[in-house]
Structure formats: structure tokens, C-alpha cells
Amino acid sequence: MSDDAVTAFAPGSVGNVGPGLDILGLAVAGEGDAVRAEWTAQPGIRILDPGHPELPREAERHTAGLAARAVLERAGARLARGRGVGLSVRKGLPLSGGQGGSAASAVAGAVAMNALLGQPLGEVELIELCLDAEEAVAGRHADNIAPSLLGGIVLIRSIDPLDLVRLPVPPELYVVLARPEQRMRTAEARAVLPREVSRAVALHQAAHVGALVAALALGDYELLARAVDDRIAEPARAGLLPGFAEAKAAALAAGALGSSISGSGPTAFALARGQESADRIAVAMGDAYRGLGAGCQVRVGAVDRAGATVTLDRGAPP
Numbered sequence: 171m172s173d174d175a176v177t178a179f180a181p182g183s184v185g186n187v188g189p190g191l192d193i194l195g196l197a198v199a200g201e202g203d204a205v206r207a208e209w210t211a212q213p214g215i216r217i218l219d220p221g222h223p224e225l226p227r228e229a230e231r232h233t234a235g236l237a238a239r240a241v242l243e244r245a246g247a248r249l250a251r252g253r254g255v256g257l258s259v260r261k262g263l264p265l266s267g268g269q270g271g272s273a274a275s276a277v278a279g280a281v282a283m284n285a286l287l288g289q290p291l292g293e294v295e296l297i298e299l300c301l302d303a304e305e306a307v308a309g310r311h312a313d314n315i316a317p318s319l320l321g322g323i324v325l326i327r328s329i330d331p332l333d334l335v336r337l338p339v340p341p342e343l344y345v346v347l348a349r350p351e352q353r354m355r356t357a358e359a360r361a362v363l364p365r366e367v368s369r370a371v372a373l374h375q376a377a378h379v380g381a382l383v384a385a386l387a388l389g390d391y392e393l394l395a396r397a398v399d400d401r402i403a404e405p406a407r408a409g410l411l412p413g414f415a416e417a418k419a420a421a422l423a424a425g426a427l428g429s430s431i432s433g434s435g436p437t438a439f440a441l442a443r444g445q446e447s448a449d450r451i452a453v454a455m456g457d458a459y460r461g462l463g464a465g466c467q468v469r470v471g472a473v474d475r476a477g478a479t480v481t482l483d484r485g486a487p488p
Contacts, residue, residue, distance in 0.1 A: 188382065202262050205278035259279075300319065347469050394427050452470050
């Protein structure tokens with residue numbers, strides 16, 4: 171067990187990655203959430219700083235607190251030796267922004283708590299506990315949690331039982347994220363999803379998920395461009411996202427390999443081959459939103475291959 175406070179960082183992510191509704195996710199380098207966990211004299215888990223004025227201070231309502239508590243309970247509360255844990259959250263990801271913010275907070279909280287206890291739990295156990303924590307906020311799906319913790323691009327073959335496949339990442343793959351000044355609650359976005367789809371749509375979706383996985387394995391950028399085609403979530407959610415259609419069209423015209431909604435939105439993502447292409451696409455997407463009178467924040471990042479990371483805070487109070 172560490173005698174120091176620890177800080178865990180978890181990167182943001184793109185859920186679905188086009189046709190992979192709830193089963194494909196990728197981590198994006200750059201912005202993410204961080205959670206500092208420190209021992210306190212008062213037993214239990216407390217949120218010292220929720221990371222944003224709109225987020226709850228109650229540990230049982232904050233995904234970082236829920237995940238940290240679950241880790242403590244799974245690992246054995248005796249490991250805390252009568253002490254409590256204080257959590258301070260730094261939100262680098264937008265609220266209801268479609269960049270895996272609630273998942274990143276859960277992952278950072280779980281990883282920080284696990285590190286403070288001396289790493290008693292493995293990655294699969296941590297993902298299972300984060301699934302439970304985020305379920306209260308965004309539903310039970312791992313397409314943000316898994317890449318945020320593991321890094322890279324992940325296929326979720328099953329969550330009950332948990333079965334994850336880490337996919338190859340082509341070396342020149344970049345991600346563009348364009349977030350308009352809008353929020354989209356996951357519950358609201360999930361409410362518009364169709365309860366049933368036709369056989370033709372189901373077959374289309376399955377073929378394109380298979381093509382996307384094959385493209386990543388082969389490093390085939392042309393196949394990847396043909397694979398990012400969602401016929402389930404994107405058509406249902408596009409009407410909730412003013413400017414998305416224009417931003418997607420601009421991305422494709424600027425050379426994007428593919429473009430769709432990041433998770434539940436409102437962020438739109440595009441895939442690019444190389445930094446130069448990604449920068450050009452980012453400008454085009456930002457201009458498309460701003461041309462409609464919508465403020466927009468755009469960033470470019472490589473696929474984050476590291477996932478969640480931990481640093482010790484030396485000299486922290488016991």
C-alpha cells in the first residue's frame with residue numbers, strides 16, 4: 171500500500187466510432203479527467219472537489235466516487251486500516267460533451283483508489299467496477315470506459331461476461347473532435363435510438379463493424395474510410411444536433427477518412443491519415459459550425475495508446 175496520495179489521469183474517448191454502437195471505442199490523446207486520492211482521518215470516501223460546480227459533491231452520486239468506493243469494497247475495506255479517502259477531481263473534459271467525460275472520471279477514480287491500496291485489482295476488475303459506476307449516469311456500456319482505461323481502440327465483444335479485444339492502431343491515424351456550444355445528455359440521446367431495426371440495417375451495420383476491424387488490422391486506410399458508416403445511431407441523433415450534417419460534410423470534403431457523432435454527441439469526430447490532414451479537417455469542421463452561427467471548439471489528437479496513468483504525490487499528508 172502506498173503511503174502517498176496518488177493522481178490518476180484518464181483520457182477522453184470516442185464511443186461507437188461510427189457503426190460500432192456501444193461496442194467500439196477509441197481513446198484520444200490530450201484532454202482527460204484526473205482524480206487525486208489521498209488518505210484522510212475521517213473514514214469513508216468524500217469528494218473534496220467535484221471538478222465542476224454542476225457536479226455533485228456526494229460520493230454516491232459522482233462517478234469518480236462511485237468507482238472508488240466500488241474498488242475499496244471489492245479489494246477489502248480493511249486495506250484502508252480505518253482511514254478514509256478524499257477525492258479531488260480535475261475535469262478536463264466537457265460535461266455532456268460526447269467525449270467520455272463521465273467514463274474518464276470513473277476510470278480515474280477507480281485507478282487512483284486502486285493505486286492508493288497498492289494495486290490489488292487488475293484491469294478487467296476495474297473496468298467491471300467502472301461499468302457499474304457509470305451505469306447510474308450514462309447507462310451500461312463500455313465503449314468509453316474500456317479505451318479510457320486501456321488506451322487504444324477496443325472492441326467490446328460482451329459486457330456480461332466482460333470480453334474485450336484490443337485492436338491494432340494504424341501509425342498515421344489521427345482524430346479530430348469538433349464540439350459545438352451545446353450539451354447532450356446521454357439519456358436523452360439514447361432515448362431516440364430505435365428499439366428495432368430492419369434486417370437490411372442490421373446486416374449493413376455488422377458488415378461495416380467487420381470492415382472497420384479488418385481495416386485497423388490491415389492498416390488499410392481506404393477500407394477504413396468505407397467502414398465509418400452508421401445507419402442506427404447517427405440517423406436517429408443527427409436531428410438533435412444542429413450543424414452536425416454540415417460539419418460532417420465539411421470534414422469529408424477536406425479529406426476525412428470518415429466522420430460521425432462521437433458517442434451521444436454533441437461532439438462530431440472525424441478520422442484522418444496524418445497530422446497535416448487532421449489539421450486541415452479541423453479547420454473545415456470549425457468553419458462549418460461557425461458559419462451557422464454556432465460557437466465551436468476543435469482539437470486534434472492521436473489515438474492515446476497509454477490509457478489511464480498514475481503518478482505518486484510525494485510528501486502528501488498520511
